[in-house]
Every structure is written in C-alpha cells, then in structure tokens.
Amino acid sequence: MPRPLRSRMICLGIETSCDETSVGVWRPGHGPRDVVHSQIPMHAVFGGVVPELASREHLRQLDALVQTVVRDENLGLHEVDMIAVTRGPGLLGALLVGIAYAKSLALALEIPIVGVNHLHAHLLACEFVEPIEYPALGLLVSGGHTHLYWMQSSLDFELVGRTLDDAAGEAFDKIAKILNLPYPGGKYIDVLAEEGRADPRLFTRPYLNNSNCDFSFSGLKTAVAQYVASHDLPRIDYADFRVDAVPAPIKDLCASVNLTIVQTLLEKSRRALVAHPQARTLCVAGGVAANSMVRREFSRFATLHGLKFLVPDQNYCGDNGAMIAYTGQRIAARGLASALDFEAIPRGKHVPNDYIVNPFFKE
Numbered sequence: 631m632p633r634p635l636r637s638r639m640i641c642l643g644i645e646t647s648c649d650e651t652s653v654g655v656w657r658p659g660h661g662p663r664d665v666v667h668s669q670i671p672m673h674a675v676f677g678g679v680v681p682e683l684a685s686r687e688h689l690r691q692l693d694a695l696v697q698t699v700v701r702d703e704n705l706g707l708h709e710v711d712m713i714a715v716t717r718g719p720g721l722l723g724a725l726l727v728g729i730a731y732a733k734s735l736a737l738a739l740e741i742p743i744v745g746v747n748h749l750h751a752h753l754l755a756c757e758f759v760e761p762i763e764y765p766a767l768g769l770l771v772s773g774g775h776t777h778l779y780w781m782q783s784s785l786d787f788e789l790v791g792r793t794l795d796d797a798a799g800e801a802f803d804k805i806a807k808i809l810n811l812p813y814p815g816g817k818y819i820d821v822l823a824e825e826g827r828a829d830p831r832l833f834t835r836p837y838l839n840n841s842n843c844d845f846s847f848s849g850l851k852t853a854v855a856q857y858v859a860s861h862d863l864p865r866i867d868y869a870d871f872r873v874d875a876v877p878a879p880i881k882d883l884c885a886s887v888n889l890t891i892v893q894t895l896l897e898k899s900r901r902a903l904v905a906h907p908q909a910r911t912l913c914v915a916g917g918v919a920a921n922s923m924v925r926r927e928f929s930r931f932a933t934l935h936g937l938k939f940l941v942p943d944q945n946y947c948g949d950n951g952a953m954i955a956y957t958g959q960r961i962a963a964r965g966l967a968s969a970l971d972f973e974a975i976p977r978g979k980h981v982p983n984d985y986i987v988n989p990f991f992k993e
C-alpha cells in the first residue's frame with residue numbers, strides 16, 4: 631500500500647534525454663544536488679551525438695549514479711517519496727532508458743512517478759537562485775530548442791515563440807564545426823568571443839523582418855560558412871586546441887557570431903515582453919544561458935524593463951537531474967502525478983500536461 635505523500639517530500643530526479651546521464655535529489659531545506667556523467671568525450675570523436683551510443687551509455691551509467699547520489703546524500707532508497715524522470719523532448723531511445731528505469735523503481739518502492747517536461751525543468755532551475763515571481767517571461771535556449779514562454783505558474787507555460795529550424799545552441803555548435811572548434815562548440819565560441827572584437831554589421835540578425843517571436847538560425851550558419859569560404863582565415867588545429875593559440879581574426883569572427891545570436895535573442899524577447907507587459911520576472915535557462923554575453927546582456931535588458939532577472943548558475947544551465955527532481959516535486963506538491971503508462975516524447979513533439987490526481991497526496 632503506497633504511503634501518503636506530503637507536500638514536503640524527497641524527490642529523486644532522472645535525466646537521460648540527450649548526452650548527459652544525471653541523477654538528482656530535491657529535498658526541502660537543501661539546495662540542488664546531483665551527479666552527472668557526461669558522454670561528450672564519447673560523442674566528440676563523431677562531431678555530434680550518436681543516439682544509439684547515447685542510449686547504451688545511459689543504460690550502463692544510470693543505476694550506479696542512483697546509488698552514488700543516494701549514498702552522497704545519506705539517504706536510503708526507502709526514504710525517497712517520489713521519482714521524477716525526463717519524459718521529453720529528447721532522443722527517443724535515450725528517454726526510454728531513463729523512463730523504464732524510473733518506472734521500475736517507482737513500482738518497486740511503491741511511490742508515485744512524475745514524467746517531467748525537460749524544457750520546463752530548465753526554466754524552473756532558475757528557482758535554485760530565487761523564487762520566480764509570476765507571471766514571467768521565459769527564454770529557453772538549449773542545444774535543441776529556442777523557446778519563449780509566457781509562464782503563469784510552475785505548471786502553466788504558454789509557448790509564444792519557437793525556432794523554425796536550428797536552435798541557438800545548434801547554431802553555435804554548427805558554426806563552431808565550420809571553424810574547426812571542438813564539440814560542442816558553444817562554450818568555445820563564448821570564450822573566444824570574449825577576447826575578440828565584434829563587427830555588428832558582419833552578419834544580418836536572422837529572421838527579424840516580421841512581427842513574430844519565432845527564431846530561425848539556419849541562415850546565420852550559412853552566412854558564416856560563406857564568409858569562411860570566401861576569406862583566407864587561419865586554420866585552427868582541432869586536436870591541439872588552446873584559446874591563446876587561436877588567431878585574432880577567428881576570435882573576432884566568434885565575437886561577431888556571438889553578438890548576432892545574442893542580439894537576435896534580445897530582440898525577440900523584447901517583442902514577447904511588448905505582448906506581455908505584465909511580466910514580473912525574466913528567466914533565461916538551458917545550455918546557452920551559460921554564455922557570458924547572454925548573461926550580461928539579459929541582465930541589463932531585465933534591469934532596463936524593471937524585471938527580476940533569473941538565470942541558473944552556470945553548472946545548472948546544462949542538463950542535470952536536480953532540475954528534474956525539483957520540477958517533479960513542484961508538480962507532486964500540487965497533488966498531481968503521472969499514470970504509470972506515460973510515454974516518452976521525442977524531440978519535435980508536444981509534451982502533454984496529462985497529470986492525474988494523486989490519491990495518496992496529503993496537504
């Protein structure tokens with residue numbers, strides 16, 4: 631017989647949507663906790679994530695990570711009140727590994743399970759810093775998504791803008807590849823851009839000649855490819871990459887790319903704010919929220935518009951189990967859970983909010 635669930639509960643969070651296996655714990659009065667096993671070195675040799683390898687690696691790592699996090703937190707598995715797991719969007723095979731594991735554990739421990747929207751979880755990780763004051767505007771910038779949300783509560787996210795093709799992170803990574811930078815290239819462009827001089831007129835800020843809040847970054851990638859093909863730029867040695875060895879013209883190019891992407895994100899966020907002037911908080915999250923210029927410029931933008939600005943610490947911008955545990959706990963604290971037959975949602979498909987009332991929840 632399942633035990634009653636309290637609103638102050640210990641939640642284990644499992645994240646396997648892409649190339650990081652992570653398990654986190656959320657419990658009241660403690661900060662975010664998790665362990666992450668990154669698969670990046672494994673995929674880097676292929677220049678991108680290989681889905682089948684990702685699934686197999688999640689399967690190899692997951693159980694050991696659960697044991698580690700539980701031990702590190704001085705918890706017994708029997709003390710865990712609920713399980714949260716990334717439901718999507720992500721790589722289908724990779725998601726299935728985490729979901730099958732999480733469902734089995736929930737069944738064995740007789741505790742509820744919550745399937746979490748990975749994108750919402752990124753934004754709710756802003757609450758690791760301070761509470762979000764709703765309503766809020768949320769910019770989610772990750773490797774696979776660039777979404778603008780109108781957020782009315784931790785469960786009520788309305789999409790007001792999205793990328794039509796490449797996401798901002800994808801643009802960073804593809805452009806980095808053109809420049810022969812290591813994978814994933816976003817953080818390398820960031821570091822090099824900080825040392826370069828941007829030319830704001832070098833690249834057109836993409837997809838602004840409209841009145842919407844959507845994004846399209848694939849044209850920028852093409853523009854950079856054309857620029858590189860038509861200029862005699864020094865070649866970077868990928869195998870022996872060192873920031874101080876990168877020639878100034880490449881640093882300047884990175885600075886121009888970085889500026890173009892950030893200015894585009896700012897302009898579309900400005901439009902979303904015009905459409906939703908009641909916003910009290912601006913949240914920026916996802917892998918690209920680790921970018922130095924994104925953090926600086928969005929902080930300035932929020933101040934200018936009188937908004938509270940929240941961005942997770944850099945180590946919580948990427949994929950992590952703590953944000954999944956936290957989001958699951960927020961959903962469960964409303965007396966909701968997932969039915970045990972919930973399915974994985976691959977990238978490009980809508981993740982439904984089809985929670986059910988948890989009959990064992992006690993306020």
Ligand code: KG4
Nearest residue numbers: 772773774799816817820917918921948949
């Ligand atoms: O959220 P995330 O860890 O994974 C997904 O859910 O996709 O985001 C990964 C993305 C990659 O495209 C990576 O290059 C980008 O975030 N990224 C950055 C930086 N750090 C990670 N992009 C720009 N500047 C950074 N400092």
Ligand code: ZN
Nearest residue numbers: 752772948949
């Ligand atoms: Zn992510």
